[in-house]
Amino acid sequence: MSIADHHAQVPWLAEVKIRQVAQGDLPALEWEGAYTHFRRVYRRAFERSRRGAALLWVAENGAGLLLGQLFVLLKSEIDRDVADGLQRAFIHAFRVRPEYRRVGLGSRLMQHTEVDLLQRGFRWTFLHVARENELAIRFYERWGYRRLSQISGEWSYEDPQGLLRHESEPGWRMGKLLTSPPSW
Numbered sequence: 001m002s003i004a005d006h007h008a009q010v011p012w013l014a015e016v017k018i019r020q021v022a023q024g025d026l027p028a029l030e031w032e033g034a035y036t037h038f039r040r041v042y043r044r045a046f047e048r049s050r051r052g053a054a055l056l057w058v059a060e061n062g063a064g065l066l067l068g069q070l071f072v073l074l075k076s077e078i079d080r081d082v083a084d085g086l087q088r089a090f091i092h093a094f095r096v097r098p099e100y101r102r103v104g105l106g107s108r109l110m111q112h113t114e115v116d117l118l119q120r121g122f123r124w125t126f127l128h129v130a131r132e133n134e135l136a137i138r139f140y141e142r143w144g145y146r147r148l149s150q151i152s153g154e155w156s157y158e159d160p161q162g163l164l165r166h167e168s169e170p171g172w173r174m175g176k177l178l179t180s181p182p183s184w
Contacts, residue, residue: 010103016067018112021046021056028066029058031097038093039160045071045093053085055116059096059109068096070109072117072125082126082173089117091127110143118178125178128153130171137172145174 021029026046030036048054053075059068071093075085083090091113096106117125128151129136137147153169 012061013104013108015062016105016108017060018057018109019060021049021058021069025058025066029069031066037159037165038157040158040162041093048073055113057109057113059105067100068094068105068109070094070113072113074120074122087122088124088126089122091125094127106139107143114178118180123178124175126173126175128169128171128173130169133171137174140174143176144179145176147172148175149173 023046026039026042029042030039035042045054045056049056053073055072055074057070057072058066060066070091073083073090073092076083076090079090080088082088094106094109096109114125125145126148127140127145129140130153131150149172151171151173153167153171155169156164156166159165
């Protein structure tokens, strides 16, 4: 089913606006407290976007509610294999509110992102997905992503109180050669 078919079945989807994150959006990315623990992560991602090293996209309905988000690291200071600032970019923090899933919103975000990356000259995208997240894995595979390697999923972040938190999300590194136009 094409994205246009989804719009016909879910009329409000055609009115969703995809745009870059503004500084005033940062509190809304916490989704009424569900992701407050990532406040500093979001702030750092926003600062990277201001320096041109990242893109932060949100999907917003007509009432101004953020329904989904997708962040792209264009240039990594740590792992240039997935984000070199020239041809390879890394997708992360991709989420859609549960009540808006499985109607095409994630596909709209993905298509928007891939078109934008192609226009910027990027040829490859990479992402990490938790091994047990079968729905996400199937979504990415429909979009042409392939499992490249297993990852430990070890990472750390500072919570709003400045405490270092450690996460372990074993999973897959997936990648895709971008084509024009993006399809699934």
